[in-house]
Amino acid sequence: MGDTRQTDQIEERQIRVFISSTFRDMQAERDYLVTKVFPSIRRYCEERDITFFELDLRWGISEEESQQGKVVDICLKEIEKTNPFFIGLLGERYGWVPTSGERRLNSGKKGVALRRKNFPRLKKHYASRKITL
Secondary structure, rough: OOOOOHHHHHOOOOOEEEEEEOOOOOOHHHHHHHHHHHHHHHHHHHHHOEEEEEEOOOOOOOOHHHHOOOHHHHHHHHHHOOOOEEEEEOOOOOOOOOHHEEEEEEHHHHHHHHHHHHHHHHHHHOOOOOOOO
């Protein structure tokens, strides 16, 4: 049985791509993709009646959502929507350090259990591993 999100993207003739890196890193690379690479891909797709959409959460997460500890859940939801198209940019920085408030909101058995329930792929691939923030 296949992933229905992948099938939906194909049936709707859409390609949704998630771009991931730390928010304060890789700005020039993200900008290059958005201004140079993606317009070319978009034209190519349009010629074939396919909609191309890139998802760059630099503009999609508010300060309020960040302060409420929602960053990880928002990213995971968007990754699920764009599956299997994911671009991960790796650079000098390694992740982010959540504030003590963000750690409180996202840690503990309740937070991890809820995340595994809402994102079955995490349960399938990481059932025996810890999900930490």
